[in-house]
Amino acid sequence: MKKLVFLLLIALFWGIGQSAYSGALSEQQQQELIENYLYIRGEGPIPASLEGETLPRCGTELALNLMNNRDNFTGKYAAIAASLAARPNLPYSYVSPKGYIRVHYATLGTDAVLYPLIDANTDGIPDYVNKIADIADSVWELEVNQMGYPAPPADGINGGDSLKDIYIIALPSQYYGITWYEAQVTFQSYTSYIEIDNDYNFWPYNLSSQMERRLDAARVTIAHEFFHTIHYGMDATEFESHAGYEFVPWWEMTATWMEEIAYDNINDYYAYLPYYYNYPWYGLQYATYPVNTVHQYGCVVFPLYLSEKFDTSLVRDIWEICAERTGSQFLQAIDRALIEFTSDPLKWDTTNQYDFQRAFNEFEVWNLFTGTRAARAPAGYGFSEAANYPMPPDSAYLNFARYDFYPLQMRWPWMDTTIDGTTFLLGNGTPLTYYKGNLPQNAGAHYLNFQNLSLLPDSVFNFIFVGGVGIKWTVTMVAFPSNIAQDAIILDSQRDLSPLAPGPPLYFNFDPSLYRNVVAIATPTDTSISKYPTGFNYGAIFSNQPSDSFPNSLDFHKPYPNPIVVKSADDSVTFEAQISTSSLSGVNTEMQVNIFTISGEKINVISYNGSLSDGDKISVGWKLDNQSGKKVAPGVYLAYCQVILDNGSIEGAEKFKIAVIR
Ligand SMILES: [Ca+2]
Ligand SMILES: [Ca+2]
Ligand SMILES: [Ca+2]
Ligand SMILES: [Ca+2]
Incomplete structure (x- = not known):
């Protein structure tokens, strides 16, 4: 008992990774965090910082930011922040049949569960609560007993006993659920509890009044939030700090992935996918202000690639490596887990080894074959449900329709004087075109689409790619035959393995007359977080002779x-x-x-x-x-x-x- 009090005191005074920031939140940052919180609670309008990102989601990243900063709020925000550590106060609770979870609920008032009077099994518990408890039991059995993740740490007597607690409350904002951390167990392990919505009265679940359909939303929520309680137990410090905020992209992409692993038929994650496919240049670790961008949920396709290409256990391998050290290192963990997995003859053909650089580029090739393009995926490429995924829109590509020499340059940081697409003449008269927009971040992608290739029959296509300093590049060329009944072809895949200096150029040559269009998928990757490529150059030449052979006459x-x-x-x-x-x-x-x-x-x-x-x-x-x-x-x-x-x-x-x- 004394130990527990000690743990709670630590939790009250220290946020996770407190040393990661100075503790000084600007007035605007305080306002944004509190406004977002009040919005989720139904106590305020949608804040300006969430405009354009109104899709319902999980509130765990926001909760982490509130908790980590709660001693840093001042003035009118301090009182609101002080209430954050309090669990909801609900009149009833019910222990799940298998004894894993205590479900807290109300039958009256705003927090009342859906259909509180329906009790077909006459056990005195609303059937909605019975079902939530059954779902929680099956999620525990899947994630802990079957998949081998460590059970989340017990929380002493909080919530009444040491069982994991789920609180069913009204989240009028249409957020699905929130996991709140509570007490520190070891340096990077924390207890936590879950809040989930009481009725899921939002689209598409409210198209039906059937309890089972509303419970589909609860199923994906519990699979997702329970995985967050495991994350808090394994490594609560696996977040990236940036501009005063903490970001948990690896938590969110894998928790969304867990929804699909647990409930393949619900497919709630489809709603997040446009936020990935519309912006392929954003990196997996993409984090921006304010907190909780939808992009990180759309990144669910990356762990889906890992589990479909390799094995479901690879995601657990990565989490276990993340948990070996405090702080964020999920990109290094992905790299190491891939190398170990594909070096294990019991798991993989070890002559075909993968690391993060190779796997990430292949993942972005998979992403080319979604929607109606899924049917043209070459054997071994593409997601099992790819036909249901959105296609990257035209705006996601740099599209080339003319046949010319195209030296291009993209660079980071931008030169403020450069206008996107501006073409200059170099000293020797060669045009050089600067592209400012859509420079891929680390673990992002750049799609270059060469169209109308049949215009120049009998010609040779030469595409030359020179990577930038400080990051490795991989380029894969994918060709789409003119006959749309034919599968696309992987023409070539090449890697630049020299991160410290620009490596030798990557050369691609082929006959363009065979194809309608060719897409180059270029991906910069580095296992350190938040790394940008410093710039890169590439050129494309169409000619009916080997390049540069025209006389200067x-x-x-x-x-x-x-x-x-x-x-x-x-x-x-x-x-x-x-x-x-x-x-x-x-x-x-x-x-x-x-x-x-x-x-x-x-x-x-x-x-x-x-x-x-x-x-x-x-x-x-x-x-x-x-x-x-x-x-x-x-x-x-x-x-x-x-x-x-x-x-x-x-x-x-x-x-x-x-x-x-x-
Ligand atoms: Ca009942
Ligand atoms: Ca408890
Ligand atoms: Ca599915
Ligand atoms: Ca870690």
Whole structure:
């Protein structure tokens, strides 16, 4: 008994990992945390900091932040914070049939359980409470007895006895549940209790008034929150501190994963997936202000990849490694667990070893094959339920539809003076395009989609990728054949293993005429938390000869005017090339310009034929029309210019993008 009092005193005065921050919360931070808390409790409006992120979820990360900071609140916030340590006060409780859990509940008032008067088995307990207790028993049996996680530490006499406590209360915010830590057991192990909603009267569960349907929400909630009580028992310090807040992405992605392991048919997690697939450049450890972003629930697909590709036990292996040390190291733990698992001949073909870098890139390849694309996944790729998952939207890709040399650079931190997509000319005249947006974070992805490949038959595609300093890159090229009945093909996968300096470039060559489009999936990975790549470069070249083999006998000038603002029917864009060596003097040549729409449809061909001398310019004008003379609509067009000699050989080629404004 004395020991218990001592433990509770520690819990009252020290938050978990208290030394991780200074204790000074800004007024705005205090307000945000308290406003979020009041909102969950139904005592306040939705706070501005949660706008756009209104999806119901778990409140455990918020509770952790409130508890860890509760001695740091000042003024009007201090009194609210002081009440946080108190468990709910409910009139009744019921011990689950298998004796694992005590369920606390009310039958009257705002916290009253759903259908409090239904008691078909006439044991004096609302059947809703009977069912919650049965669910809690089966979740304990699954997570502890079957899956081998350690039972959460007993909580002394809190809640009446040492049983794990679940409180059924009204969470009008539509949050599913919250796990609150309580007393310290060892340095990184804490007791905890669970609060869950009393009726799940929100979409989609409220489409039915059936108790069983509402209980589906309770099933995933208890599977999820009970896993958090295990997390608090194993390593309550497995969080990342950032800007005064604590983030628990690994807790949330694995607790959401546990919902699927425990209740495969409910699929509540589908609602979170757009928050992952819409933002592939966000890292697994992505943490942003305020707390509790939905993205970390969407990251459920990563542990799902681990359990479907390797084994369900791999997630427990990772948690056990996390628990070996205080502080956050889940990325290192994933790396080590993968290496150990795939080095064990009893578990895996050890000639096919994985680490975090390799597995993460493969995971992002799996993510390409969701929704209607799931049917085209190559053998061995893709989630079992991928057809139900959303597809990354077009905005998640960098899309390329022109056939050109594309040296690109992305970098971190951004240069404030750079506008996204700005193209510069380097000293040698080579254009360099800066992309500011969507730079993948560590353990994020960058999808580069090369489209309309069939436009240039018989050509060679060269894609060159140079990684940045300080992080390893993996690039996989996936090709989609033009015949949509055919599965996609993994063309190539290459890894840059040099984290301290840019490694050698990764080269990819293939014949683009075979495919409708090719996607490069580039992933930076490092096992330290919150690491950003410092920048990377890549280039793509389409040519019908090996790269860089065009002689320097021709200079293509930039077409002009471009963009062209149309004022009269006679306006045209001029394409010009200049002969710069005497070797072409007197040779009959043709300059040909092929005009394509941005979607790849060829609409016109214009040309000039003539005999040239050294220093001559050749030019052709495009009157902004199609082959039948009809003026084109305003928009962007692609011009593929070639100079062809009498003998049919191509002396030079260049591609330009023309903007027509009317
Ligand atoms: Ca009953
Ligand atoms: Ca208890
Ligand atoms: Ca499922
Ligand atoms: Ca840890």
